[in-house]
Amino acid sequence: MIVINEIFFSIQGESTWMGLPTTFVRTSGCHLRCNYCDTKFAYHEGTKMEIKEVIDQIAKNPTKYVCITGGEPLLQKEVYELMTSLCDKNYKVSLETSGDIDCKIVDERVKKIIDVKTPDSGEPNKFSLLNLAFADKNTEYKFVICSENDFAWAEQFCHENGLFHKSNVLYSPSFENISAQWLAENILKNGSSARFQLQLHKYIWTPDTRGV
Numbered sequence: 001m002i003v004i005n006e007i008f009f010s011i012q013g014e015s016t017w018m019g020l021p022t023t024f025v026r027t028s029g030c031h032l033r034c035n036y037c038d039t040k041f042a043y044h045e046g047t048k049m050e051i052k053e054v055i056d057q058i059a060k061n062p063t064k065y066v067c068i069t070g071g072e073p074l075l076q077k078e079v080y081e082l083m084t085s086l087c088d089k090n091y092k093v094s095l096e097t098s099g100d101i102d103c104k105i106v107d108e109r110v111k112k113i114i115d116v117k118t119p120d121s122g123e124p125n126k127f128s129l130l131n132l133a134f135a136d137k138n139t140e141y142k143f144v145i146c147s148e149n150d151f152a153w154a155e156q157f158c159h160e161n162g163l164f165h166k167s168n169v170l171y172s173p174s175f176e177n178i179s180a181q182w183l184a185e186n187i188l189k190n191g192s193s194a195r196f197q198l199q200l201h202k203y204i205w206t207p208d209t210r211g212v
Contacts, residue, residue: 013201
């Protein structure tokens, strides 16, 4: 059984799969409390479901893209089986994870979107360095930038760990904390190799629609 917060069909708002029609499976529960979190409703709300029930719900939507998100999906061991089952059924699966849980038993076919918590995230020093082992073309490292200090820290972290040369590195402005224009200008001014991204879903849905 997996505790699921919601399953819904929408447009992917982040990652290099941005813009693609996607089925989102949001698990319940998270052990972190990032100050920019926009899915606090997933901390506790949820319904227990069998893996087959989840897959049957996914199959109702006209897309082969599935995003496993949360909350923190890797807190539930059944999530690993769900992702493998979806890959076996030829779904293109991505995982959004907080970065402090080792991804070693995640099916290698899954695109890993791994958060690296910046100093001003409210959860600094939570990244597991074990997750640097997955730096390849199928893994993306996401930094939510909250300040000038965060930007400088992210640049140093990426250079020290060779992330710009191994993987896609995504920088997003912390929504309503810094402007998208400020972050774009700093990427250009500093010659960063990061890929700028916005949370697309926040611009195309109405305020009363739950985001991704």
